[in-house]
Amino acid sequence: GQNIDQPTEMTATEGAIVQINCTYQTSGFNGLFWYQQHAGEAPTFLSYNVLDGLEEKGRFSSFLSRSKGYSYLLLKELQMKDSASYLCAPGRNTGFQKLVFGTGTRLLVSP
Amino acid sequence: KAGVTQTPRYLIKTRGQQVTLSCSPISGHRSVSWYQQTPGQGLQFLFEYFSETQRNKGNFPGRFSGRQFSNSRSEMNVSTLELGDSALYLCASSPTGRGRQGTYNEQFFGPGTRLTVL
Numbered sequence A: 001g002q003n004i005d006q007p008t009e010m011t012a013t014e015g016a017i018v019q020i021n022c023t024y025q026t027s028g029f030n031g032l033f034w035y036q037q038h039a040g041e042a043p044t045f046l047s048y049n050v051l052d053g054l055e056e057k058g059r060f061s062s063f064l065s066r067s068k069g070y071s072y073l074l075l076k077e078l079q080m081k082d083s084a085s086y087l088c089a090p091g092r093n094t095g096f097q098k099l100v101f102g103t104g105t106r107l108l109v110s111p
Numbered sequence B: 001k002a003g004v005t006q007t008p009r010y011l012i013k014t015r016g017q018q019v020t021l022s023c024s025p026i027s028g029h030r031s032v033s034w035y036q037q038t039p040g041q042g043l044q045f046l047f048e049y050f051s052e053t054q055r056n057k058g059n060f061p062g063r064f065s066g067r068q069f070s071n072s073r074s075e076m077n078v079s080t081l082e083l084g085d086s087a088l089y090l091c092a093s094s095p096t097g098r099g100r101q102g103t104y105n106e107q108f109f110g111p112g113t114r115l116t117v118l
Helices: none
Strands: A002-005 A009-013 A018-026 A029-037 A044-049 A053-057 A060-065 A070-075 A084-092 A105-110 B005-007 B010-013 B019-024 B031-038 B042-050 B053-057 B064-068 B074-078 B087-094 B113-117
Touching (some): A002 A084, A009 A018, A018 A029, A018 A084, A018 A105, A029 A060, A044 A053, A044 A060, A044 A070, A070 A084, A084 B042, B005 B087, B010 B019, B019 B087, B019 B113, B042 B064, B042 B074, B074 B087
Parallel strands (some): A009 A105, B010 B113
Antiparallel strands (some): A018 A070, A029 A044, A029 A084, A053 A060, A060 A070, B005 B019, B019 B074, B031 B087, B042 B053, B064 B074
């Protein structure tokens, strides 16, 4: 089975830093994805963590702790265009591509 | 390289009808997954196809089915439509579905088909 928990909605202001948390319980865990989805558009890939630790990619960073079943997405120097939903998706080691997505965190960035 | 394409983009059907949605993956990608997205349930996995074989399936009733052709294009079919089937149906493609050391390959999503059932 699989349980994924992330906040439903967050708000922040331009230029700020925001951290979106995701906790999960996944049997056969094998890495975690973060996707960004703007309203009315398809999800786009942000990051994939397999090992514990922080991976930085420009203004976005993603952290994973496998032992704690915990990940976060850190967004720095927020811009208005970062207003979107952020989806956490742990992968299961079934040998095949099966991702189960959380319901997502809707981030609203205000001026 | 062209992205994942889905047709049609919008569809309106009535209860009891059936519908077929189409997905063309990125050239060279052999894995195609289908997802249903609704405001209340989020993104839910329907099934995944690889080399014309369904190798993974989510918890959806048998009314939902799919197939993949030799050119990796995929279709999904929903029979006897219900009001609750109204959703955005997303298709995602991936090179093989599995990367080095059992890790995943990134999935690339298409724009989706917005299905409305009246």
